[in-house]
Amino acid sequence: MSVEENLIQVRSTLPIGVQLVAVSKTHSDTEIMEAYNTGQRIFGENKVQELLRKWESLPKDIEWHFIGHLQSNKVRFIAPFIAMIHSVDSLKLLKTINDEGRRIGRVIPCLLQFHIASEESKFGLIPTSVDQLFSGIDLLGLDHIAFSGVMGMATFTDDVEMVKKEFSLLAALFQKLKRSYFPGEPDFREISMGMSDDYLLAIACGSTMVRIGSTIFGERCYISE
Numbered sequence: 001m002s003v004e005e006n007l008i009q010v011r012s013t014l015p016i017g018v019q020l021v022a023v024s025k026t027h028s029d030t031e032i033m034e035a036y037n038t039g040q041r042i043f044g045e046n047k048v049q050e051l052l053r054k055w056e057s058l059p060k061d062i063e064w065h066f067i068g069h070l071q072s073n074k075v076r077f078i079a080p081f082i083a084m085i086h087s088v089d090s091l092k093l094l095k096t097i098n099d100e101g102r103r104i105g106r107v108i109p110c111l112l113q114f115h116i117a118s119e120e121s122k123f124g125l126i127p128t129s130v131d132q133l134f135s136g137i138d139l140l141g142l143d144h145i146a147f148s149g150v151m152g153m154a155t156f157t158d159d160v161e162m163v164k165k166e167f168s169l170l171a172a173l174f175q176k177l178k179r180s181y182f183p184g185e186p187d188f189r190e191i192s193m194g195m196s197d198d199y200l201l202a203i204a205c206g207s208t209m210v211r212i213g214s215t216i217f218g219e220r221c222y223i224s225e
């Protein structure tokens, strides 16, 4: 199947209100343009270098979403154009993004990434430590961050119940954060969860944004990069 056919198929399964981030990491400009030409405008990338190259050569109305681990010293490269950073996983990174946003006069939409999987991972905030994390900072003082919601990745497993539990945990965490820290903030509305293998389950658990790569573009081709 072509990228176009895959996209049409995926879109037909998304309820209204769920946004599609087409994860284009490792895929070529040609493949991205194929998706672009069927109307796709939101693309996700996880490497700063690769994103910069694509941002320079592809149409400027693409909304680039950063979904990979972001080092603080690379924030300044993407700050001028990034539409959303899904992977904010430390206070230090949050402060750096805020400083950079202030410097260039942009408010940058960010999602707080939580570690919800049972797998070992270096990345993501720990759900139980969120109050402790937020008690130490002046959230409103971070006025160049648009707190837009949460992001998480479930364990890579066939155990549907386990994945469902993890997605439900993220959805509950979103509700708790909204109540405690962002009441009446219309920006705080996204739950970014669900990838090629588990996005339908994620939607059933409340996802508002799915990040889909291989189902649209096929297997990733690391060699050509």
Ligand SMILES: *Cc1c(COP(=O)(O)O)cnc(C)c1O
Pocket: 023, 025, 046, 067, 068, 153, 194, 195, 196, 197, 211, 212, 213, 214, 215
């Ligand atoms: C690669 C990636 C995806 C997409 O994964 P697929 O299984 O190819 O759909 C989604 N989210 C993140 C954070 C990724 O790195």
